[in-house]
Amino acid sequence: MEAIINQLKSLALTEALPFLLKAIGALALWFVGRTVINAFRRVLNLALQKRQLDATLIRYVESLFSGSLTILLLLAILGMMGVETTSFAALLAAAGIAIGTAWSGLLSNFAAGVFLLVLRPFRVGDEISAAGVAGVVQEIGLFATTLDTGDNLRISVGNNRLFGDNIINFTHHPHRRVVVKVPLLHGSDVHGLMSALKERVALVPGVQEQPAPSVDVVEYTALGPVVGIGVSAKPTQAGPTQVAVLHAVTEILTSAGYIVPPQTAQQLLSKAS
Numbered sequence: 001m002e003a004i005i006n007q008l009k010s011l012a013l014t015e016a017l018p019f020l021l022k023a024i025g026a027l028a029l030w031f032v033g034r035t036v037i038n039a040f041r042r043v044l045n046l047a048l049q050k051r052q053l054d055a056t057l058i059r060y061v062e063s064l065f066s067g068s069l070t071i072l073l074l075l076a077i078l079g080m081m082g083v084e085t086t087s088f089a090a091l092l093a094a095a096g097i098a099i100g101t102a103w104s105g106l107l108s109n110f111a112a113g114v115f116l117l118v119l120r121p122f123r124v125g126d127e128i129s130a131a132g133v134a135g136v137v138q139e140i141g142l143f144a145t146t147l148d149t150g151d152n153l154r155i156s157v158g159n160n161r162l163f164g165d166n167i168i169n170f171t172h173h174p175h176r177r178v179v180v181k182v183p184l185l186h187g188s189d190v191h192g193l194m195s196a197l198k199e200r201v202a203l204v205p206g207v208q209e210q211p212a213p214s215v216d217v218v219e220y221t222a223l224g225p226v227v228g229i230g231v232s233a234k235p236t237q238a239g240p241t242q243v244a245v246l247h248a249v250t251e252i253l254t255s256a257g258y259i260v261p262p263q264t265a266q267q268l269l270s271k272a273s
Contacts, residue, residue: 022080022081023081025080026077026080026081029073029076029077029080030073030077033069033073033076033077034070034073037066037069037070037073040065040069041062041065041066044061044062044065045058045062048061048062106143108160109142109143109144109158109159109160110142110143110159111160112158112159112160112162112163112164113140113141113142113143113144113145113159114142115163116140116145116159116162116163117140121167121169122137122140122167122169122172123137123140124137124138124139124140125137125171126169126170126171126172127169127170127171127235127236128147128167128168128169128170129167129168129170130157130162130165130166130167130168131157131161131162131165132165133147133149133155133157134147134149134150135147135148135149135150135153135155136148138154141156141159142159143158143159144156144157144158144159145157145159145162170235170238171235171236172235173235174234174235175208175211175232175233175234175235176232176233176234176235176238177211177230177231177232178230178231178232178233178238178241178242178245179228179229179230180228180229180231180242180245180246180249181218181226181227181228181229182197182226182227182228182229182249182253183221183223183224183225183226183227184224184225184226184227185223185224186223186224186225187224188224189256190217190225190227192256193227193252193253193256194215194216194217194227195215196252196256197215197227197229197248197249197252198213198214198215198229200248200249200251200252201213201215201229201231201245201248201249203248204231204241204244204245204248205241205244206233206234206237206240206241206244207231207232207233207241207244207245208231208232208233208234210232211232213229213230213231213232214228214229214230214231215227215228215229215230216228216230229245229249231245
């Protein structure tokens with residue numbers, strides 16, 4: 001019995017005690033390492049906020065550095081415990097290749113999201129049209145971009161599809177040009193109508209003084225000339241301003257006794273149906 005006890009004591013001194021010391025050292029290294037990583041993350045967050053970067057980009061950079069440092073910390077702990085880390089690193093690389101192959105589409109969206117955040121073809125709050133959808137950007141995520149459409153629908157578009165298509169940003173410039181075309185008949189007082197339209201359109205709410213509104217003949221048809229009325233408005237007010245311009249044009253034409261050409265009326269009815 002004493003021999004067994006002596007063997008157990010010897011085993012505890014030679015095996016258990018070193019393992020316990022390694023475990024305590026690994027736990028201490030983990031807590032110290034996590035404290036250092038969290039402190040580095042806070043410093044990185046403050047540095048990026050001072051540069052006034054996008055919040056999504058800041059979170060992405062934080063997660064990237066924090067994840068990388070955590071993996072290095074785990075490898076250091078495994079090395080302290082006596083685990084062969086070279087085979088573990090090879091296994092991790094093989095798993096990364098397998099995951100990358102399986103998630104190729106997701107990773108392409110991830111890469112496109114990084115380019116969208118860096119190149120900034122649009123920002124949150126901009127009204128854009130791309131990848132067959134149009135709406136106001138609500139969030140630029142790492143894998144998808146969220147938009148709210150004009151009919152109050154929320155659409156999430158993969159960043160890879162969005163970045164690979166032509167992107168139209170309606171709100172990038174301080175003003176947006178709106179053009180309304182009015183077909184006139186031969187024999188009408190074209191110059192008088194154009195002067196009246198220009199004066200009336202300048203009074204429409206939402207129409208900017210600069211660039212000034214323009215009224216010009218843009219084309220000729222068999223029925224008569226077509227007048228184009230161009231006005232500038234704030235990008236967010238382009239739709240309501242266009243409607244207000246149409247109402248103003250209707251008032252001027254009605255007061256002048258203007259009659260819509262029959263062929264034009266038929267075309268409008270066919271489009272409406």
